[in-house]
Amino acid sequence: MSLTPIFFLGFFEASIAVFSIIYFGYTLLVHSNVQIPFGPLRWLIASPQFHHWHYANQREAYDKNFAGQLPVLDVLFGKYNVTGDKVLEKYGVDDPIPSTYFGQIGYPLLPRRKLLNRAAPSTEA
Incomplete structure (x- = not known):
C-alpha cells in the first residue's frame, strides 16, 4: 500500500517488486538478534545492533537511534547512541x-x- 504512489509515478512493477524484496529483507535483518559489525558503514547503514538500542530500557538509550535506515540522520540531530560492542541489558x-x-x-x-x-x-x- 505504501508503494502505491511510486506505481502511479510510473515506476515499473518489476522495479517495485525488487525494491520491496530488498527493503523487507533488510527490515528482517535490522530486527534480527545478530551482531554484525558494519565497520565504517555503521554511519550510513543501520545495523541490528544500532536499531536494538531504539528498544532498550536503559537510560543511555532513551530517545536515541530513531533512524530505520540512515544513522547519519540521528548523528545530525544528536540522537545517535554510540554503543560499540555493548549488549543491551533490558528491552521494553x-x-x-x-x-x-x-x-x-x-x-x-x-x-x-x-x-x-x-x-x-x-x-x-
Whole structure:
C-alpha cells in the first residue's frame, strides 16, 4: 500500500517488486538478534545492533537511534547512541503490559495517570 504512489509515478512493477524484496529483507535483518559489525558503514547503514538500542530500557538509550535506515540522520540531530560492542541489558518498558492482544493494542491509548496507578506498589498489608 505504501508503494502505491511510486506505481502511479510510473515506476515499473518489476522495479517495485525488487525494491520491496530488498527493503523487507533488510527490515528482517535490522530486527534480527545478530551482531554484525558494519565497520565504517555503521554511519550510513543501520545495523541490528544500532536499531536494538531504539528498544532498550536503559537510560543511555532513551530517545536515541530513531533512524530505520540512515544513522547519519540521528548523528545530525544528536540522537545517535554510540554503543560499540555493548549488549543491551533490558528491552521494553517498566509499566505492566496487558497480556491479551486487544489489551496491548489499546495500551498506548490509556491515560498515563492510570498506567502510573497500576504500576504503583500496593500499600495495603
